[in-house]
Amino acid sequence: MSSRLPLVVILGATGTGKTKLSLELAKKFGGEIIGADSMQVYKGLDIITAKATREEQSAAPHHMIDILEPHELFTVTQYKNRALKIIEDLIDNQKLPVVVGGTNYYIESLLWKILIDDGSYVEVPGVLPNNEHELPSEELHEKLKALDPSMARRLHPNNKRKILRSLEILYKNGRRHSEILKEQQSAKDASRSGGGLRFGTSLVLWLQCNQDILHKRLDDRVDSMLEQGLLEELLNFHKLYNQERINSDDKELDYTKGIFQSIGFKEFHPYLMLNEEVRSTDEGKKRLREGIDQLKLVTRRFARKQNRWIANRFLSRTDRQVPPIYGLDTSDVSRWEENVSKIAFEIVESHISGGHCVHERLPSRSGNSFPNSDDTTHTCEVCDRIFIGDFQWAHHQKSTRHKKMVESKKRKEKQAINE
CATH class of the missing domain: 1.10.20.140 (Histone, subunit A)
Incomplete structure (x- = not known):
């Protein structure tokens, strides 16, 4: 293999098959996988955080998974420093580094030279x-x-x-x-949000999926997690780590730090708080059903958020250099090899050899970019919400929720005048 090894980054919403492709690329090119998931760095909650299984992890070397205890704090700078050392060692040893995960600021810290090297806040x-x-x-x-x-x-x-x-x-x-x-x-x-690209040979593979199909896939995945023992995992974790917090002097649990902020844990909090006897009652079953429904809802919402981030940060930016990004359609799993694996192999091979890539990279969406107004604050008086940046503000104004709130306000104002 030549010395022109790219840094391969696999992006995509949860449930699009990132783990599957990362394993295939690692096996094909003798590479190793670097996790970029802020919840998978913690030990525990393997099912709810959708970690690669032990069998999958044995198929190719994995890094940055299960490296912390649940109560430990971990900043993006700490992640970046540890992950970059691994990436640089892999490249020096002619092994393909494959970054896979869904934590946006982890991935950005690897791709771009972050301007201020302080990372996320830690006391x-x-x-x-x-x-x-x-x-x-x-x-x-x-x-x-x-x-x-x-x-x-x-x-x-x-x-x-x-x-x-x-x-x-x-x-x-x-x-x-x-x-x-x-x-x-x-x-x-440099740009308004960061320095230049850290690796000139980096490339991005964006796994895309029809939204309706993805929503169904995510709902099915939650059901599958339950079959795999999700409730037992949550109950055991709650007993081991969360009970102590509940018995402390804190009146409210903080679900904004460490693994406690993972999707799926706080959604089941009302159910987990019940004693074993109450869990088997109608009230317990109701709270369990609500937790399951809420998990499905927030998972779908998170997937949409991930896709918006990718489009905004990679395709809609005109103020900074971005690596080539290629779209791969994972909607039809029966055509995975044809639509995903084969194309991904050809893209990576072309970047390793420095030859021409027959697959076109995704075009930029400069018409949707707001590179010069990231520091503009907008307040929606109708919805009583604050938005930072023109991109979020424009998206909110077009949203169904905002339009309904505006119509509702108009009706109330009209009724007040008539009265």
Whole structure:
């Protein structure tokens, strides 16, 4: 194999077959798999986080899976530093690195040179004065607005993690986060959101699927998880790790940190809180059914969010260099080899050899890009919601929910006038 090894990144919504393709590529090219999933880095909850099975992991070397205890905090910088070392070692040893996962900021940290190397927020004793990490998100946002108004405009008032990160950068460096970003964005190959590509030979394979088919597939997958023992997994995890939190002085459980934020755990919280006797009653069965329905709902919603992120960050950006991205249709699993495996092999082979790729990369969607207004805050008075960036704002205005709220408001105003 030549020295022109690309960094292969497999993207796609949950349920599109990323694990399957990653195994095929690793076997075909003698590569190794690097996980990019913020929940799969934790031990436990193997079913709900859809980890590759033990059998699948034995078929090809896997990295960045099951490396943390459930209670440990892990920043994107920690992930990036560990994963990059693995990737660089693989390339040095002529082994194809295959990155697969659905955590957006993990993947971006590998593909692009992140401007400020502080990662996601993690509490550092002595950096934040007066125990500010304990304050409500809205109050922290007001503090940031007073200290760094430009940065505050870019962050949603409820995004406590990023607000704390900006405050920490300010206290640590004695300079505003926004000023540091502006200075670094003026560097060569940088953009408004990051530096240039870290690996010039990187490529992206986007697994796509018809939305109706994917929704059905995701619902079926939840049912399959239940058959595999999902409830037992959740109950055991709840007993081992969550019961202690419940018995602590905290009045409310925090589902925003570590593995506790994984989709599927908090959805079953009302059921898990019942004692064993009540779980078998009608009330228990009702809460279980609600948990299952909620899991299916949030999983479908998460899949749509993942696809919007890929389209926005890779195809709709005109302000930064992006790696070539190729679309692979996974809608018909009976034609997987023809529509997915064969094409993926040919794409990767062409990038390794440096030859011409017969498969066209996906075109950019520059007409939908909002590269120059990422720091614009919009407030929808009708829906009582805040949106950061023109892309999210435009998407909200076109949404069915927003239009219904507008119509409802008009009807109420008309009724008030008539009265």
